Amino acid sequence: MSTRLSLLAATAALLMPVMASASTLSGLPESCFTYEVSGTKTAPHGLKAKIMHATLTGTDITLDIRGVSLSDPSGHVENATLERFNAVAAYAALSAFRGGISPACKDQGLTINSSDIRGGTPQATWTDVTLARPGHDMTIRKASIQAVQTTPDLRLKVEGSGIHDTKQPLMPTQLSADLTVQGLDTARQQITINALHAVTGSSAVDGRGTIEPGATASTSAADLHIGVTNVDTLIGQIRDTAPKKVVAALTIARLMGRQSGDATLWDVGLSGGVVTVNRIPLPFSVP
Incomplete structure (x- = not known):
């Protein structure tokens, strides 16, 4: 297979x-x-x-x-x-x-x-x-x-350091992920993000969740839980360098998040082409 x-x-x-x-x-x-x-x-x-x-x-x-x-x-x-x-x-x-x-x-x-x-x-x-x-x-x-594991599921640990992108101001400089791929030999796999950690500027991004990739976004599914620290500081850092639509998107995302200490949290879902953020459907469908 x-x-x-x-x-x-x-x-x-x-x-x-x-x-x-x-x-x-x-x-x-x-x-x-x-x-x-x-x-x-x-x-x-x-x-x-x-x-x-x-x-x-x-x-x-x-x-x-x-x-x-x-x-x-x-x-x-x-x-x-x-x-x-x-x-x-x-x-x-x-x-x-x-x-x-x-x-x-x-x-x-x-x-x-x-x-x-x-x-x-x-x-x-x-x-x-x-x-x-x-x-x-x-x-x-x-x-x-x-x-770290290949039977019965595939479990991978991935790390990247010293990352720099001339066009992407939000690109993390450090990244680590622990992933498990289930159903490796089947028509449809499930990717479990056991842990995701990234550093961009003075902010840290942490995440976990599951993704079921389909042929298109509308046939895919996701259940993700994401937290970013110091979002206001991050917006200030990129305001003069990032495209305006990126700054606007991050500002809107911050408003939709919920606070926990210095972190802003989001529960992001995808099902049937509909994206939800903290259980609120966004007013558009993905193709």
Whole structure:
């Protein structure tokens, strides 16, 4: 059985290199995605590479990494599988940075076999990461992912530090998440956010909840609980740098939240295309 890329984008993926080829990403032609690494060497139960470069063909969107390290201490996951997952992770990161699948990649199938990681505990680190497009860069000093459980559900711990985005003033500088994916080999998965913590400016964001991703937002479901500290300070910090619609949205969100000490809390739901905030339906439906 296999799980689709939409799930991998959430899991961020299990990494490593070699030139993209039919054996690495059989579902994606070079007209959609290219991928290469250099300075690779085998490590105990894993692989390392000095440099990795990937791009969505024809988009001017690139991913460059100056240090890739992957291992599976249990020894269950083969290096060829780690290589393929690394390429999938690169493709997912590029697509997320673009804000969606590029036209050249439409209707291109890409799946991974979840059975390949059963029983393993693969972990990976990307160092000095740059996602770039003309006029917009996002850099991450270090990003890591660890599969702490693969049977019967997939549980992942993800961390990112030294994050900076030239276009997104609310982008956290630090991020950590503990996620569990249930129903990995079924038509519909459930992602449980056991814990989410992020730091942006002088504010901290904490969250938990569940997401059931569907083919569209209207067929998806979510039950999320989010808290942000020092919201007023955060609004003041971004007032002169963020787009006016971002400031307005955060101001409205603050008014809809409830206070608990220095934190503003929201219960956010999605069902049947209707979004609710603290049980109040918003006056629009998502497609």
